[in-house]
Amino acid sequence: MRFKNLLPAVARPAARDDNHPFYALQRQMNSLFDDFFSGFDAAPRTPAAGGFGAFTPSVDVKESDKDFVIRAELPGVEEKDIEVTLSGDTVTIRGEKKEDKEDKGKNYYYMERSYGSFNRVIPLTAETDAGKASAGFKNGVLNITVPKSQSAKARGTKVPIKAG
Secondary structure (H helix, E strand, C coil), X not given: CCHHHCCCCCCCCCCCCCCCHHHHHHHHHHHHHHHHHHHCCCCCCCCCCCCCCCCCCEEEEEECCCEEEEXXXXXXXXXXXXXXEEECCEEEEEEEEEEEEEEECCCCEEEEEXXXXXXXXXXXXXXXXXXXXXXXXXXXXXXXXXEECHHHHHCCCCCCCCCC
C-alpha cells in the first residue's frame, strides 16, 4: 500500500477566499495571540505595536471613603527614575526604564540595551488633599496613598429612602 493513499484528498481553491470562515478564524487567533503576548519579550517588536523599548506599567486604583490607593508595577525601574505628581484630581506617574543585558560565553557574546520613558495619568473621582499624599517604592512596586479632602468626604452622605 502506498502512503499517498492514506492521506486525505484536499482540494485547494485556486485563489484564496478571505471571506471563508477558516481564514476569519485564523485572523482572530492571530489577533488573540498578538494581544496576549504584547507585554512579553517574546512578542515581535515593531513600531506599530509600541515596541522598541515601549513600556506601560500596570496600575491598580482602589477607592475608599477616606482615600485613593494606587499601586503601580514598575519592574526594572529604580526609585531615582520615578516621579509622582499630584495636581487637582489627577496623579501622574513618570519615569524612565533603562535595561542592559550582557552575557558572555566561550564562543558567544550577547548584549541588549532597552531604554524608554513612560507616563501614566490616573484621573481621580474626588477632590484630594495633596499635602497629605504619600508614596513608597519597594521591590519594583510603587504604592501611592492620596487622602480625600474634607469636602469630598462630606459629600458622601447617605440619604435614607422611605417607601410609599
